[in-house]
Amino acid sequence: MNYFVIADPDKCIGCRTCMIGCVVAHSDEDIFYQNPDEINFNPKLSVIKTKEVSAPIQCRHCEDAPCAKACPNGGIVRVGNTIKINEENCIGCKTCMLACPIGAIDIVTLKDVDEGKLCFRERMTANKCDFCIESPEGPACVNVCPTKAFTIVKDEDIDSKVKNKRKLAIL
Structure with missing residues (x-):
């Protein structure tokens, strides 16, 4: 659908x-x-x-998905009828944010906890x-x-x- x-x-x-x-x-x-x-x-x-x-x-999940085309690292992919962020591939470069025609992509800071080392790591990723x-x-x-x-x-x-x-x- x-x-x-x-x-x-x-x-x-x-x-x-x-x-x-x-x-x-x-x-x-x-x-x-x-x-x-x-x-x-x-x-x-x-x-x-x-x-x-x-x-x-x-996000309007555009057919031509300019955000996905602009992503240099394959961090935005089409899954069925949805354009989705692949957080593992996203490097937080903001290219998708600039390419989005309606301004529906934000860059956010995620806080990850490495359970084995008890350390915190922050990383930037696209969010939509x-x-x-x-x-x-x-x-x-x-x-x-x-x-x-x-x-x-x-x-x-x-x-x-x-x-x-x-x-x-x-x-």
Whole structure:
């Protein structure tokens, strides 16, 4: 199934619940019982707020994926219909961030703990929406938004709307 998520800025109230839902969905542990300083709070989308409007910004998983083409190290790959960050290959160079036409990629600092040596290591990596591909419930942002500002759009939806518009144009 090929789909993407769009957000309606007229419905978005800028509460950032989508960002929290994203972090919870991608956390291995229950973040509500952890020390806040120990959590990698890196949502895979952001909310832009101005005086007039709020709007979530997230990856559109472009067909031509300019971010993947720009990556010098193979750190961004297509997995099915999703463009995904391969954190092992990502070197944090920010090339993908510059190539993204909608500004949906951030560079974040991850803190790794080497269990054998008891040392901390920080590294930079790209971060972007992955449609919560691992979750059977689908994208967390869609499920947690209190105003239902997010919509999942499928290929079939687009095809039927195009057909309807063509019919109306003939009349």
